[in-house]
Amino acid sequence: MPALNGMQHTRVRRSVGNMFDRNTLPVLRVSIEKTVEKLLDRLTGELRDGEADFSSIVSEELPMSAIGGWLQLPPADYPLLRSLAHDQVFTQELLPSASQLARSDAATEQLEAYFRRLVQERRRAPGDDPVSAWLRTWDGLESDQEAADEAVYLLALLVFLAAPETTATLLSTMVWLLLEHPLQLGWLRAHPQHIPDAVEEVLRYDSPNQVISRIATADTTLAGVPIEKDRMVHLMVGAANHDPAHHLDPHIFDVRRKASHLSFSGGIHYCLGAQLARLEATTLLTGLLRRLPGLRVSAAPVWAPRVGFRRIMELRVARS
Ligand code: HEM
Known part of the structure; x- marks a missing residue:
């Protein structure tokens, strides 16, 4: 779809419509709230022994569980799928090395096999899941079943790849930025109605996709600027989101700002999962404010050395 x-x-x-609309979001909200509670229980338990890695315990788990649950994938597959998604993303980097591309190719092959198998399974035993729904739609759009299966396979693969890595980065960045700005965190605790604004400001300030x-x-x-036909143009999202012509004091992180940004792109390719990512971030932040008032960052975050897709590999936190 993006190409x-x-x-x-x-x-x-x-063919996919508005995947996360007024009907689907409330249903997803219930399961996301449950997952957030479970993950915060686990984090709280780990914090009893001192430090814990917020990224692996919470940020990596929530988006995988949200997209995996929505697509009705077996939870036992999540660890493998997550690691394949992390490897696959190198292909979207600005200047990937040969070894990164090789890792990406190997991951893509495994993901292809996984999602082709999934489409065949849903073809054999259709259910009330999105892949089965897409099959019904595409059977009406294509006269040939193979072409319908191919279209649905590409959709399932895209939706899966677009979701976990980007959202995990948003969640870790959000927690890191807010813990680094305790006054704003305190203000947010007193004004929880502004949690959605805080999420937009995190997206503006440090976009997962650059x-x-x-x-x-x-x-x-x-x-x-003249641009010739067939030339590739890169929009640098971070620069756009910090453009002083559009944002007052762009380098100041301010949750009270009504932030606009290009982190979900714009125009016809505007992110189809934006509402799901927002739901995960606002639910997590609501739970964190309620349950972990004394949380602090205990070591500088570790970022993956990448440009296109930001990724916090480790975010050590502790309780004061
Ligand atoms: C914070 C999390 C996310 C960020 C920052 C993000 C960012 C983006 C961006 C920048 C694009 C457009 C790329 C372009 O214009 O070339 C995009 C497209 C897309 N995103 Fe997301 N995304 C996120 C989460 C998700 C999730 C959770 C899903 C699915 C559940 C998703 C599904 C898609 C799809 C299907 C497209 C392609 C739309 C099209 O080409 O018409 N994204 N996303």
């Missing part, structure tokens, strides 16, 4: 244009893109995007790319289909001029 399609015009009518081809419209056809695929329409590069959005396009290829010019014709000679054009963009903001006064």
Whole structure:
């Protein structure tokens, strides 16, 4: 879907509709709230012994469980799928090394096999899950069952890949930034109605995805810069989100700002999972404010050495 244009893109995007709308979100909210409570129980338990890694205990688990639960994947598969998603993402880096690309290729092969098998299973035994629903839709769009299966396989793979890594980064970044700004955290505890604004400010201040790319289909001029046909253009999301022409004091993190940003892109490719990511972040922050008032960062976060997709590998926290 991200590589399609015009009518081809419209056809695929329409086939999934608004995946996280007013009907689906309340159902997902219930299971996400339960998962947040379970993960915070685990974090609280670990913190009794001193420090704990917020990233592996909470941030990596919540998005995997949310997307895995929605797609009705077996929870026993989550660890493998998560690790394959982490490896696959190198292919979307700006300048991946040969060994990173090899890792990405190997992960892609395994993911392909996994999601092709999933489509075949849902074909044999359809249920009330999104993959079965997409199969029903695509059977009406394609005369050939193989073509329908291929379209649904690509959708399932895309939706899976788009979700866990980006959202895990949002969750860790959110907790890190707020713990580093205790006055704002305290204000938020007193004004929980502004939790959604805080999530938008985190997305603006440090976007999980830093590069959005396009290829010019014709000679054009963009903001006064001539661009030839077939040239690739990279939008640097962090720079756009910190553009002083659009944001007052852009380098100041301020949860009270009504932040606008390009972290979910814009136009026809606007992120289809934005509402799910927001739901996970607001639910987690609500739970954290209620349950862990004395949380603090106990060591500098460890970031993966990457440009396109940010990733906090480790976020050590403790209780005061
Ligand atoms: C904080 C979390 C997330 C961030 C920062 C993010 C970011 C983005 C961005 C920047 C794009 C557009 C890329 C482009 O314009 O070329 C995009 C597209 C997309 N995202 Fe997300 N995403 C997140 C979470 C999710 C989740 C949870 C899902 C699914 C459950 C998802 C599904 C998609 C899909 C299907 C597209 C393709 C849309 C299209 O091409 O029409 N994303 N996302």
